[in-house]
Structure formats: C-alpha cells, structure tokens
Amino acid sequence: MQAEYDLIVVGSGPAGRRAAIQAAKFGRNALVVEKGRRVGGVSVHTGTIPSKTLRETVLNLSGWRERGFYGRAYRVKQDISSDDLRHRLLKTLDHEVEVLEHQFARNHVDTIMGAARFTDPHTVEVTGEDGERHLVSAKAFLLCVGTNPFRPDWVPFDGENVLDSDDVLDVNRIPRSIVVIGAGVIGVEYATIFSALDVPATLIEPRDTMLDFIDRELIEDFTHQLRDRGVTLRMGKAVVKVTREDGQCITHLEGGRVCKSDMVLFAAGRMGATDSLNLDAVGLTVDHRGRIKVNPATFQTEVPHVYAAGDVIGFPSLASTSMEQGRIAACHALGEKAQKPPEYFPYGIYAVPEISTCGMTEEEVEERGIPYECGIARFRETSRGHIMGLDSGMMKMIFSIKTHRLLGVHIVGEGATELIHIGQAVLNLKGTLEYFVENTFNYPTLAEAYKIAALDAWNRMPRKG
Known part of the structure; x- marks a missing residue:
C-alpha cells in the first residue's frame, strides 16, 4: 500500500468495486477502504445478496413454486429451521467475497480494512479494528459508504424479537x-x-x-x-x-x-452511513437522512474532487444502478470519457411474487399527455405458465398510439426480474409494438407474454387510414 493514490474509494459495495476496477483498467492507482471485516459492503453482507439468497432458499425448501400443481399444503421440507436458511446464505456470501477479492487482486487494486475519516480535503485516516491507523491521500475520492437501517428511539430493538x-x-x-x-x-x-x-x-x-x-x-x-x-x-x-x-x-x-x-x-427507511466520515473536513454536508447530494450526470458532489455513488445518494438505491454510478464517477474523476447514465433501467423488487418495471408507468404517460394504449398478458395464458402451474402473474405494456413506440413494461409474477430485460432493450433502442408482433419467441416460455400483451394492445389501437 502506498501513501498517495489517483482515486480512493470508501466502501466496497457495487458502486465502490466497479469504480476501483474501472480506475485500475485505466492504469491508475486505486485504493478501496472497507470498514467491515470482509469486502463486499452492505450489498454482499446485509442487503442485496443475503435477502435474495434467503428468498431463493425459502421458495425452494417450502415448495412454493410447485403449489400450483400440488396444492397449498405441499412442502419440500416439512420443518424448515433458521439453520436451513443460514446454510445456503453463508455459502453464497463466501463465494461472493472470494470473487470480489480475486477481482481486486488481478486488477492490482489495493484494499485496506478499517473506518475512513477525512483529516483534510485530500487525506483520510483509516483506523483498523486493532486500532492501527494509516494516513492515505488521493487526488480524488469516491464515497460509496451505503446506508444503515433507520432505528428510531421509540422502537425497542433487541435483535431477537x-x-x-x-x-x-x-x-x-x-x-x-x-x-x-x-x-x-x-x-x-x-x-x-x-x-x-x-x-x-x-x-x-x-x-x-x-x-x-x-x-x-x-x-x-x-x-x-x-x-x-x-x-x-x-x-x-x-x-x-x-x-x-x-x-x-x-x-x-x-x-x-x-x-x-x-x-x-x-x-x-435507511440512513446514509456518513456519520463517521468527518465530512466537515472536506466541506461537505448531508441531508436529514445522511445522504449526499450529487450531480446526477457525473456523481460529483459540491466539492469538485469528491464523488459519491450508490445508496448513499438516495433513489433508486439498486445494486445494478450503483455499479454504473460508480463506473461513471470513476471515469469523470480521472478525466476519462464516460457516457451518460442510460435513460431506462429496470427496477426489480424481489418480493414473492417478483415485481419488475422499466420505462414510464401509465400514470406518468397520462401526466405527459401522451396518447397511449396498453396491452395485458396473464401468465396463465402462456403454455409455459400452464407447465409451471402458474395461476397468477401478469405483464403490462404501454405503447404510444401515434408512433407505436414502447413506453413502459411492467411485470409482476414468477421470473419478472429476468423477463424485464427484453423490454428494457426495446425501450432503449426506441423499438415499437411491431417488434413484438412480428418476431418469434421461444415456445413455450414466459417471454411469450410479450407477444400476447403486444397483440392485446394492437387489437385496441386505432387503424391508420
């Protein structure tokens, strides 16, 4: 580890890891400071990966996906314990950390474990668990410290009940x-x-x-x-x-x-994990939720050489968008060319059932005064849905009546977060209803719902001439 870097990244979550590796790809010296015991940040240890692993474990052991055929009483394992849930979780987290450590090593990204605190605009003091302190400096900083759960005083948290x-x-x-x-x-x-x-x-x-x-x-x-x-x-x-x-x-x-x-x-709610950074030393302020304000195009803060990305800047607080934010911020901080964030990105909610959406909602289309038509497909209308025993789930597509352009795709049901990417691609490529009507989709698949929803909208569209 050296004393001065081109870029110091505080936090090794999705935004931090992508930024540091991008800096290394440019041949710059990058350091990642992580206050946890292992790299990965909130995403790997308490957020995205653990919650989604828990969800997958529950769906598998409970037999949830098969109940459409075998009834609500169906179980893969009758008595599911917390140990059953934790077993898969720990294996998954170990794998994620190993992959990330390998990425840092092969890209020659330095890491240091400890809590970072600014001592002046270009220097941070990193204090490890053993109390050892290091002073490191950089030309630019990227703050990807994530968030902590909001814990009001009137809630008697005990970690058990x-x-x-x-x-x-x-x-x-x-x-x-x-x-x-x-x-x-x-x-x-x-x-x-x-x-x-x-x-x-x-x-x-x-x-x-x-x-x-x-x-x-x-x-x-x-x-x-x-x-x-x-x-x-x-x-x-x-x-x-x-x-x-x-x-x-x-x-x-x-x-x-x-x-x-x-x-x-x-x-x-959650709070930006900014309390311990001593941002006063660098001239930065945060809002009432501890979040940092940035330029949404470059992720630059009010202090030109300091950037922020990920959950600490607020909505949308997605691992996927955080990765892009970190990469774009690193490019801008290092004087390298970077494209603007994409206009349309998918939002995934890993509930049971899943929800995923991309583009404008019907309410947004109405607010903009765009003449539109919607198409609906129910998963039970697809052959794949019958094979899977689905009795719920739907896809909604919104099209411009004037141009036939796709304006939004909204899905609730099994596989929604995977299916959404077809709609995302068409949205960003400014595709139209005709793409879905005229193209062939694998059969039987849930993706067939795109054609069903598009035909539903086409049947309602006013005929030209």
Whole structure:
C-alpha cells in the first residue's frame, strides 16, 4: 500500500468495486477502504445478496413454486429451521467475497480494512479494528459508504424479537407470526418471504399506498395476491409504539388498534452511513437522512474532487444502478470519457411474487399527455405458465398510439426480474409494438407474454387510414 493514490474509494459495495476496477483498467492507482471485516459492503453482507439468497432458499425448501400443481399444503421440507436458511446464505456470501477479492487482486487494486475519516480535503485516516491507523491521500475520492437501517428511539430493538432489516438475517428461529413496519421495498420483500414460509404476516404502512413508483395496476394485482394468501395489510395507519407483553410483541397503531405478533421487523427507511466520515473536513454536508447530494450526470458532489455513488445518494438505491454510478464517477474523476447514465433501467423488487418495471408507468404517460394504449398478458395464458402451474402473474405494456413506440413494461409474477430485460432493450433502442408482433419467441416460455400483451394492445389501437 502506498501513501498517495489517483482515486480512493470508501466502501466496497457495487458502486465502490466497479469504480476501483474501472480506475485500475485505466492504469491508475486505486485504493478501496472497507470498514467491515470482509469486502463486499452492505450489498454482499446485509442487503442485496443475503435477502435474495434467503428468498431463493425459502421458495425452494417450502415448495412454493410447485403449489400450483400440488396444492397449498405441499412442502419440500416439512420443518424448515433458521439453520436451513443460514446454510445456503453463508455459502453464497463466501463465494461472493472470494470473487470480489480475486477481482481486486488481478486488477492490482489495493484494499485496506478499517473506518475512513477525512483529516483534510485530500487525506483520510483509516483506523483498523486493532486500532492501527494509516494516513492515505488521493487526488480524488469516491464515497460509496451505503446506508444503515433507520432505528428510531421509540422502537425497542433487541435483535431477537424486535429487529431491523440487518438483524433479520441473523435470526435464530422462524417466528410464529411477524409484523413488518414499513411497506417500502425492503418491508414488502421480507413480509412476503416470511409469508411464503407460511408465517402469518402483517404489513403496516402510514401512507394509504405502497411502492408509489410502480404502475398502479400492477400494485393492485400484487395486493390482491398478497391478500389472497393471507397477508394482512394495515395501510394509512402510523405506528405509535411497540411494546413487549407476556412474551409477545404488541404494535400499537393510531386510533387505538393493536397488532400482536411473535416478532416485529422495522423496515421504515435507511440512513446514509456518513456519520463517521468527518465530512466537515472536506466541506461537505448531508441531508436529514445522511445522504449526499450529487450531480446526477457525473456523481460529483459540491466539492469538485469528491464523488459519491450508490445508496448513499438516495433513489433508486439498486445494486445494478450503483455499479454504473460508480463506473461513471470513476471515469469523470480521472478525466476519462464516460457516457451518460442510460435513460431506462429496470427496477426489480424481489418480493414473492417478483415485481419488475422499466420505462414510464401509465400514470406518468397520462401526466405527459401522451396518447397511449396498453396491452395485458396473464401468465396463465402462456403454455409455459400452464407447465409451471402458474395461476397468477401478469405483464403490462404501454405503447404510444401515434408512433407505436414502447413506453413502459411492467411485470409482476414468477421470473419478472429476468423477463424485464427484453423490454428494457426495446425501450432503449426506441423499438415499437411491431417488434413484438412480428418476431418469434421461444415456445413455450414466459417471454411469450410479450407477444400476447403486444397483440392485446394492437387489437385496441386505432387503424391508420
């Protein structure tokens, strides 16, 4: 490790790793500072990879995907324990860390484990777990420190019965019932994952709606699926307090209503992990959630040689977009050419069922005053859907009536996060309805839904001439 670098990246999550490797590809000296015990950041250790691994394990062991054929009582494993869930999780995390360490090594990216703190605009002090300190300097910095769960004082977190979204990955038992506070992406994902384990789940949200950036028709379908399998939704009611009484968790709502459960998961927001960086020394400020403001085209902060990317800058807070943000930021910081972020990127919510969306929602199209038509395909209409035993799931496509251009694709159901990429490609290439009508899709596949939805829209389109 040297004393001065072209780029110092604080945090080794998706944005940090991509930025550091991109810098190395340019032949520049890059250092990654990671305060955890292993590289990977929140994405690998408490966020994206663990939650998705947990989801996959639950779906496999519970037999969820086969219940359309064999009934709701079908199980692959009758008694699923927390050890069953943790076994696959640890294997997956070990593999992810090994891959990342190898990428850093073969690209000659230096790493140092410890907490970074600015001492002046071009220098950070890194303090390791053993107390050893290192001073390192750089021409440019990229802050990819991620976020921590928001933990309000009135919630009695204990890591066993009342949890945040990091704690939930270390639970030593499967709860008999669970209340999830917060119907954002994380809350919805965990509520539905536990529901797939046949754990009675209650989802509480102070707003009257959830996931407002998703097309409303999709959310209506998703909500129907949740209620159909017994998930209780308490919308428009804020939580006043959480207490423990007689071995149970009691969640008190506005108006006097209470929800009793074996476990409570608080998943109402996250805070930028910026407290320990001493940003005053570099002249940076953060908002009330600890997030850093950046130029959305370059990810440059108010301080020209300091950049930020990933969850610490806020929406969309996706691993996929964070990777691109980190790469673009590294290019700009090092004076190399970089394209603008893509106009359309897919958003994936790994609930049960999955939700994925790309492009404009119907509400956005209406706001812009664009004449449009929609096409709908139900997964049960596809042969592949019948083979898989699917009785739910839908795809919605939105087209311009004037130009026939695809404006948005919205999917809820099995494989949604994989299927969305066909629509993403057509959107970014400015493709039209005719692409889906005239092209051949593998049969039988769920991708056939693209043709079904396109034909549905075409049948409604006004005929020219």
